[in-house]
Amino acid sequence: MSQAQLSNLLLNGLWDTLYMTVPSTLLAYLIGMPLGILFVVTSEGHILPKPRLNAGLGVVINFLRSIPFIILLAMLIPVTRIVMGSGIGTRSLIFPLFISAFPFVARMVEGSLNEVDRGVVEAAESMGSSTWQIIFKVMLPEALPSLINGAAIVTVTILGYTAMASAAGGGGLGSIAITKGLNVRKMDVMYAASITLVALVQIITISGNRANKKLDHRKR
Amino acid sequence: MTQQPLIAITELSKVYNTGDDEVVALDCISLNVYKGEIYGVIGMSGAGKSTLIRCINRLDKPTSGCILYRGRDIITMEKKELQRLRRKVSMIFQQFNLLMQRTVAENVRYPLEIVGIKRAEANQRVEELLGIVGLEDKANAYPAQLSGGQRQRVAIARALASDPEVLLSDEATSALDPMTTQSILSLLKDINRRLGITIILITHEMAVIRQICDRVTILDGGEIAEEGTVDEVFMHTKSEAGRRLFGAAPQTPDDEPSGPAIRLVFDGSSVDRPIIAGIVKELGIMINILSADMKQIGGKTYGQMLIRSPQSEESKRALQVYLDGEKIPYKEVNIK
Missing domain, CATH: 3.30.70.260 (ACT domain)
Incomplete structure (x- = not known):
């Protein structure tokens, strides 16, 4: 394989990887973020205690979180076919990726919001804030640096899941490393694809850390 | 004092259920706070003073009894009415509880933001408030860059932003060194005298009571051990709890x-x-x-x-x- 062919292959792979990762991450946040917020505010002693709803949410989130992605991927194929029009392929993978990621997002958001000092939330209550104001003007802005860190971790995790895409006929860098590298003994292709994937992970992690540092005013 | 009390607390009780155990934090507390006074509540830790002050703005909900603010019952208030009340009865805390991701000015502006006051008007008010607490030059600093005393000043400015009638002070000087405590106490006294804001403060330090309070209640084991003017209670201490504290x-x-x-x-x-x-x-x-x-x-x-x-x-x-x-x-x- 020529240099040009290889870089073309990698570029396509990179595109496919991003094509799967970005929409599924965004969708996962669209659902997972409100769930995480709801999970925190309905917990005991918080601003909107609802013990039953909270317990229910906990069970659902934990259940979905405990299914390994590769199993979930297989289990979901019939549903994916209905939702995405096809059970397999790069585009169709967005759905199972999203399903596996949103409970993870909910957990990450929960963790970040729980880091916000209860005293600060209490102070906001004592000033006559509404529930919405406490969520949007206090909890989310106070947790922002941690939420960004969480988003980097979530993205990297989903990126990792996309490497299993080949199991459901999807593309991307992981798929290239396995099907066009490892399986046909083209080690250079496998390493090149893997290194590109690693570089992508590094870029996301480092950007997350930088943004966290820049946005966090808790340290002098 | 024949005037109507600003805050009238009647037979207030709070019982915490901790599994099989019941802990009585407040046992049938009755007291009146009048407009313009600085009312102190003192007690050892666990005496129930924090629970008492937190019931006044309903951060804690009492088990029974009633708290009237200008004749209106706080305990039965609906959410909206409670939010309005909390703007008239603001609070400062031992740990300051500032928004760490907001600047000093943004912290003080928060209570104005949540009631929808226009940015320009709010900023002007923030400037005034920072003037009152002597922190004009720290407007753009973040709380993490301030000392404990400065943070409490920001908290006080923030508590004053909603133009309250009552200021609840929950051990506001307990995390501060003696010098800083003095300056915060003078500030509170100044606010009381100049702005006519009634202050209810709780503390475990007798010096705080002696220095700025007009009247005092000694809490012991969730009950009122004795109550009176500071001079009275200080000089003719009747209760065992009082003698312990003094x-x-x-x-x-x-x-x-x-x-x-x-x-x-x-x-x-x-x-x-x-x-x-x-x-x-x-x-x-x-x-x-x-x-x-x-x-x-x-x-x-x-x-x-x-x-x-x-x-x-x-x-x-x-x-x-x-x-x-x-x-x-x-x-x-x-x-x-």
């Missing part, structure tokens, strides 16, 4: 002296003079000091001293005449 009757171990003693009270009205030296020199009575808890505030002496009663009746009488002449209140006590 350090007037020290816990005497077995090997310590017991028997008749005289308690001298320094309430700040006597000028700073060497009283003990005077007794020794002028009366020729050898004084044995058993315990003392004294403090100099603004050139005046506050505190109590316990001295051994002179043996002879004659000396005792001479001492009484001397103390009367110096206008030092005293009381004969028997320590066990």
Whole structure:
């Protein structure tokens, strides 16, 4: 394989990887973020205690979180076919990726919001804030640096899941490393694809850390 | 005081359920707070004072009883009405509880933002408020860059932003060093006098009560041990809890002296003079000091001293005449 062919292959792979990762991450946040917020505010002693709803949410989130992605991927194929029009392929993978990621997002958001000092939330209550104001003007802005860190971790995790895409006929860098590298003994292709994937992970992690540092005013 | 109380608390109780156990935090508390006063609640930790003050803006919900604010029951208020009340009854905390991702100015602007006051108008008000607490130059700093005293000043400015009638102070000086405590207390007193804001403060430090409060309640085990003006309670302490707090009757171990003693009270009205030296020199009575808890505030002496009663009746009488002449209140006590 020529240099040009290889870089073309990698570029396509990179595109496919991003094509799967970005929409599924965004969708996962669209659902997972409100769930995480709801999970925190309905917990005991918080601003909107609802013990039953909270317990229910906990069970659902934990259940979905405990299914390994590769199993979930297989289990979901019939549903994916209905939702995405096809059970397999790069585009169709967005759905199972999203399903596996949103409970993870909910957990990450929960963790970040729980880091916000209860005293600060209490102070906001004592000033006559509404529930919405406490969520949007206090909890989310106070947790922002941690939420960004969480988003980097979530993205990297989903990126990792996309490497299993080949199991459901999807593309991307992981798929290239396995099907066009490892399986046909083209080690250079496998390493090149893997290194590109690693570089992508590094870029996301480092950007997350930088943004966290820049946005966090808790340290002098 | 015949006027209507601003806050009337009647038979307030709070019971916490911790599994099988029931913990009574407040047991049938009744008290009135009047407009314009600084009302202190003092007690050891666990006495229920924090629960009491948190019931007033309903951060804690009492089990029974009633709290009237200008005749309206706080306990039964709906959410919206409670939010309006909380803007009139604001609060400061021991740990300041500032928004760490907002600047000083943005913190003070928060209460104005949530009621939808226009940005320009709010900014002007923020500037005024920072002026009141003396932090104009820190408007763009983040709380993490400030000292404890400065953070509490920001919290006070923020609490004043909603133009409250009452300020609840939950151990606001307990995390501060003595010097900073003094400056925060003067600020609170200033706010009370200049802006006419009623202050209810809780503390475990007698000095705080002595320095700025008009009236005081001593809480002990969730009950009111005694209540009255600060002078009254301080000089004629009736309750065991009060004596413990004032350090007037020290816990005497077995090997310590017991028997008749005289308690001298320094309430700040006597000028700073060497009283003990005077007794020794002028009366020729050898004084044995058993315990003392004294403090100099603004050139005046506050505190109590316990001295051994002179043996002879004659000396005792001479001492009484001397103390009367110096206008030092005293009381004969028997320590066990």
